[in-house]
Amino acid sequence: MIAHYILKHAGRLAMGFMFLMLVGFTVENPPKQTSSSPIILAGKGQALVPIVISPDASSSLKETACDLKLYLDRITGASFRIEDGDGASGIVLGTLSQFPERRLQKDLEIRDGYDGKEAYVIRSSSNRLLLLGATDLGASHAAFRLLEHMGCRWFFPAKEWEVIPRITSLDVNLSESDRPIFLSRNVGYTAFDVRDKQNYLAWMRHNRVAESLTVRSWHTYPYILADNKAVFEAHPEYLALKKDGKRDSTNLCLSQPAVRKMAVQYALNWLKKHPADDMAPMDPSDGAGLCECEQCQSTFKTISNAAFGLANEVASAIAKQYPGKMVGIYAYASHSEPPDFSLNDNVYVTLTIGNFSSHDTFDEFVERWREKCKHFSSGYEYYSAVYDGCGRSFDTPGLPPGGRLANLKYLQESIRSYAANGSRIITGGRESDFGIHGIGNYVANRLMWNPKANVPALLEDFYAKAFGDAAPVMKRYYERFDSSRDPLISESFFALALRDLAEASRMVPSSPEIQARLNHLKIYLRYASLGWRMRHEVDDNRRRELCRQVYTIIYRQRYTGMVGWYRFQIELATLPDSLPKDRAWMTALPKEPYSDEEITREFAESLEQFQPDPVEEIAFSQKLVPVVLGESPSVVVRHNYYSRNIYSLPYTGASPVYVIHCLDD
Secondary structure, three states, rough: HHHHHHOOOOHHHOOOOOOOOOOOOOOOOOOEEEOOOEEEEEEEEEEEEOEEOOOOOOOHHHHHHHHHHHHHHHHHOOOOEEEOOOOOEEEEEEEEEOOOOOOHOOOOHHHHOOOOOOEEEEOOOOEEEEEEEOOOOHHHHHHHHHHHOOOEEEEEOOOOOEEEOOOOEEEEEEEEEEEEOOOOEEEEEEOOOOOHHHHHHHHHHHHHEEEEOOOOOOOHHHHHHHHHHHHHHHHHEEEEEEEOOOOOEEEEOOOHHHHHHHHHHHHHHHHOOOOOOEEEEEOOOOOOOOOOOHHHHHOOOHHHHHHHHHHHHHHHHHHHHHOOEEEEEEEEEEEOOOOOOOOOEEEEEEEEEEOOOOOOOOOHHHHHHHHHEEEEEEOOOOOOOOEEOOOOOOOOOOOOOOHHOOOOOHHHHHHHHEEEEEEEEHHHEEEEOOOEEEEEEHHHHHHHHOOOOHHOOOHHHHHHHHHHHHHHHHHHHHHHHHHHHHOOHHHHHHHHHHHHHHHHHOOOOHHHHHHHHHHHHHHHHHHHHHHHHHHHHHHHHHHHHHHHHHHHHHHHHOOOOOHHHHHHHHHHHOOOOOOOOOOOOHHOOOOOOOOHHHHHHHHHHHHHHHHOOOOOOOOOOOOOOOOOOOOOOOOOOOOOEEEEEEEEOOOOOOOOOEEEEEEEO
């Protein structure tokens, strides 16, 4: 059913969904610029003004002040002071309530309870630079927008991708007001270790990736089971009954009053533990269906009625104990259809893009949700996921052609479509796969803040600041990987990309910062090229050896952000014939990152292994015609050369029959 819907409505899905939103406003042209006067911050390596915060500044705002000082020190070579003050002069960092300015109230107002929590203003004058937010989060945005204005960039979540200019005499002439169009832009990693998490959270902070409204809609039933493990062990009837008569350890029997009580208590406990959250999650287990017991079948009839009925009950309890808070739930897979009843006003529903089913047209589907629910959006994106035509996830993450983040045309069209149709929430999942999706991540974040962002200008800025004199070559490199250009993934594709990096390296011989970024891409490209070969290899022994090499690369580069280390650990368990399950091979690997010498040596090997062999691409029509067996000419195809696998089927007729199985389209 899901595949049927996606095929039926592929065009609509590509352009995005139309959804209700919490607050309604038109897309503006941020940031709003006003006239200003310059302020001199540093001269000849000396800081000329301090960073001023309020005596009652929060710990998070103090951390922002420390970050601002760190980067201003690096930019100017000076040492800026942080001090308490009244905001009359200096670099004034804080909230409007701490440093009242009547003329800024309109720019920093919070509308409808959410829109404006991230609003900020920057105002320069001869003796003062105001960095104010409606909240601490807005003040943080002001600080990093200022640094961005000075030329700082944090392209990817690794120190190597940080660009910090050197300006010994620094003045600022800037006056702007801004707020994000999308109130939630939290498209985060599914999991990471501590170091990876620290890098990612810093990258989010620097690029103003945040939430005015915290959306919490993830699969919750497993957590209810875990929190009440002893109860479920004592009462197996609380678990969902399956068709074979066994109990499902991952799903609940929702007709049991005790189970519903545990669900309500879980949500209340969540809001108690997370007072800053706007909602508590209450979504069924991933893949969960309706309990097969007689009571559930007769009471609910559908999984949507069961799941959303529980959400309503939880929402009623939340409204009494936590007025203004909500309960979050997906419209997803088996419970993507609206229930037979209306939802409470404090139930927030997130439609998941591409992972739902309906026999209706899309417009009909949305209209039915409008009738049932006050608050919903469809901004849950599977940005990193890559699937073949049968709905299976590829076994090697981060390979070309990549997921939706690799398609710059899709990102622009879909995000702008969401904004035009009224959605103000984008959530979902992505992985630490900046090798293939890095530039898409960067562009998507800017579009989520302002859908009218000038994408060509963003890209030119990226190439120039990240790669200096090698910008033209790196533009060519990244355009090869843009899946909206429909690249033909082949040995020649990788050979040409490798030579792009080699040429770029020769163009910036005296820039260690740029060479470090190119080294990250060299590691990624070695991984991607060998991973592509592994995916297409038919010899078991050779495939095992390629698998060992590929997974060794993933492990060694795990802190670069180029390839997902978390996905690696999952996929390792699904490939029992490739590597030992005890991971003894991994413990023998060097723990330190790749050295420059190793990167140089392995990159040279890749250049030798992959040679350019360009072919003339031919565009075929989409018209299908019958094949007359026995009359087709013999076909000679280089087996597995391109990304489309070629399988030869046994046939006793006059000519061989070939079937092309498209994996990457």
